[in-house]
Amino acid sequence: MALLEVKDLSVYYGVIQALKGISFEVNEGEIVTLIGANGAGKTTTMQSVIGLIPSRSGSVIYDGHDITKTPCHKIVHLGMSQVPEGRRVFQELTVYENLVMGAYTKKRDAAFKEDIEKIYTRFPRLAERKNQIAGTLSGGEQQMLAMGRALMSKPKLLMLDEPSMGLSPLLVDKVFEIIKDINRDGTTILLVEQNAGKSLAISDRAYVLETGSIVLSGTGDELAASDEVKKAYLGG
Amino acid sequence: MKFIETLINGLSMGSTYAMISLGYTMVYGIAKMLNFAHGDIIMVGGYTIFITMSLSGNPILGLLAAVIFCVALGVTIEKIAYKPLRGASPLAVLITAIGVSYLLQSTAQIIFGSAPKMVNIANLGNVKFAGLNIPLYTLITLGCSMVIMIVLSLFVKYTKTGRAMIAVSEDKGAAQLMGINVNGIIMITFAIGSALAAFAGLFMLMKSPSLTNTLGAMPGIKAFTAAVIGGIGSIPGAMVGGLLIGVVEAVSLTIPVIAPYTDAIEFLILIVILLVRPTGILGKKRREKV
Numbered sequence A: 001m002a003l004l005e006v007k008d009l010s011v012y013y014g015v016i017q018a019l020k021g022i023s024f025e026v027n028e029g030e031i032v033t034l035i036g037a038n039g040a041g042k043t044t045t046m047q048s049v050i051g052l053i054p055s056r057s058g059s060v061i062y063d064g065h066d067i068t069k070t071p072c073h074k075i076v077h078l079g080m081s082q083v084p085e086g087r088r089v090f091q092e093l094t095v096y097e098n099l100v101m102g103a104y105t106k107k108r109d110a111a112f113k114e115d116i117e118k119i120y121t122r123f124p125r126l127a128e129r130k131n132q133i134a135g136t137l138s139g140g141e142q143q144m145l146a147m148g149r150a151l152m153s154k155p156k157l158l159m160l161d162e163p164s165m166g167l168s169p170l171l172v173d174k175v176f177e178i179i180k181d182i183n184r185d186g187t188t189i190l191l192v193e194q195n196a197g198k199s200l201a202i203s204d205r206a207y208v209l210e211t212g213s214i215v216l217s218g219t220g221d222e223l224a225a226s227d228e229v230k231k232a233y234l235g236g
Numbered sequence B: 001m002k003f004i005e006t007l008i009n010g011l012s013m014g015s016t017y018a019m020i021s022l023g024y025t026m027v028y029g030i031a032k033m034l035n036f037a038h039g040d041i042i043m044v045g046g047y048t049i050f051i052t053m054s055l056s057g058n059p060i061l062g063l064l065a066a067v068i069f070c071v072a073l074g075v076t077i078e079k080i081a082y083k084p085l086r087g088a089s090p091l092a093v094l095i096t097a098i099g100v101s102y103l104l105q106s107t108a109q110i111i112f113g114s115a116p117k118m119v120n121i122a123n124l125g126n127v128k129f130a131g132l133n134i135p136l137y138t139l140i141t142l143g144c145s146m147v148i149m150i151v152l153s154l155f156v157k158y159t160k161t162g163r164a165m166i167a168v169s170e171d172k173g174a175a176q177l178m179g180i181n182v183n184g185i186i187m188i189t190f191a192i193g194s195a196l197a198a199f200a201g202l203f204m205l206m207k208s209p210s211l212t213n214t215l216g217a218m219p220g221i222k223a224f225t226a227a228v229i230g231g232i233g234s235i236p237g238a239m240v241g242g243l244l245i246g247v248v249e250a251v252s253l254t255i256p257v258i259a260p261y262t263d264a265i266e267f268l269i270l271i272v273i274l275l276v277r278p279t280g281i282l283g284k285k286r287r288e289k290v
């Protein structure tokens, strides 16, 4: 069953059309990736789906709800969560306070304590630095924090916008490892990446976005093997 | 002894300024706008107290009515005048706020005329102890303000709504991704600012009973100055800035040679502090966004 179903979605910035009627779906339990070059419309797609940017036409159905016109904070309450491009952790708050922010939709009860312990287990680095101001963390640590924060709301669908951006190769591997792990624990993943090789390798299915349109789709392996993708995104 | 009396008077005036500065700074920090009409909410609070007092004679009832009416007014202004402009240029928002300010002042003038109304809150008299002779209203003002500031600080630090305010002030988009209703938080911020303005209105009328439609104009500007001195957007900054301006004003008024220049001195302090520390005393350096 499709957990997320996007149909003919169009988004404009003023007169410029950034998304030209894209359709895709994410099924429960899957890892789905949108790959595309810089400026293709990946971030626009992510932000429009979660209600941060309004769409001009088309529809977004999530978990049985039509959320096309639903404001972002209500969509988050429905169990969708996003690690935004550039992480955007709360720079002036501590690691712990950022995680508390992530659980904004939840009660601060025993389950909350358990959840935060789970995050600390998954990201031991965050446990070591829980009282540190987030703005002073390294890029990799901030990425872990952004992921941990997004997980605190226990989403059914976790969206990640270029989580590997600006990280060292070692950390990139680790981030993809963690994404796979999160998925294995039952969270559906919609991933956006420029790093096509690594993201296709962990994806069940993928779509290729080019200047606001989806031009290719298939399983991760199919796309990794396709000539177009090889030429354009995998360096030959 | 005289100096301690002056100091207490200054802290009392300063805490009134702080009540107003908090409204400016919280709205600026969270809605990213300069609410030029904030001072005029004080005036509306003043007239609400005037009406309630002439009906009931009870200052507590007056304060209560002022808080309720100012909150309703502040929230309504935000909804009608500012919310539709979210995302518009800061200049458009500022001009709208100036328009709202004139609208409030003119409306008050039409309703109440331009002759000052006398609002005698209560004859509180003076307190004498340890050789000091202090008007009771200064102590009430100081005490109430301190309690309000402590409660507000605890609210922001420890409640869910308070933490949401911090998140919204830092990054609206990220705050929405946490599930925070940003419009709701902005509304609450206007409500708090307006309630504090109502308190400021009462404190000012206790000090001087003359009420006109420009009651909030000069204190508004000074409190805004105080907010900038303390670091605009910073809650402790607004408190420190307000107290500082109040003490400077009180001290300056007791020295005959410089007393006439008191306002100028306050703005001079603003300029000096901004030259030394462009972000204000407790203002945070904005990190460059990537």
Ligand SMILES: Nc1ncnc2c1ncn2[C@@H]1O[C@H](COP(=O)(O)OP(=O)(O)O)[C@@H](O)[C@H]1O
Binding pocket: A013, A016, A018, A036, A037, A038, A039, A040, A041, A042, A043, A044, A045
């Ligand atoms: N806030 C904006 N205002 C105007 N144009 C924008 C804005 N954000 C993105 N765009 C444009 O929309 C297109 C898609 O951008 P984006 O979704 O950020 O691409 P990607 O995430 O794939 O790099 C680009 O051409 C970009 O210049």
Ligand SMILES: [Mg+2]
Binding pocket: A042, A043, A044, A085, A162
């Ligand atoms: Mg992007």
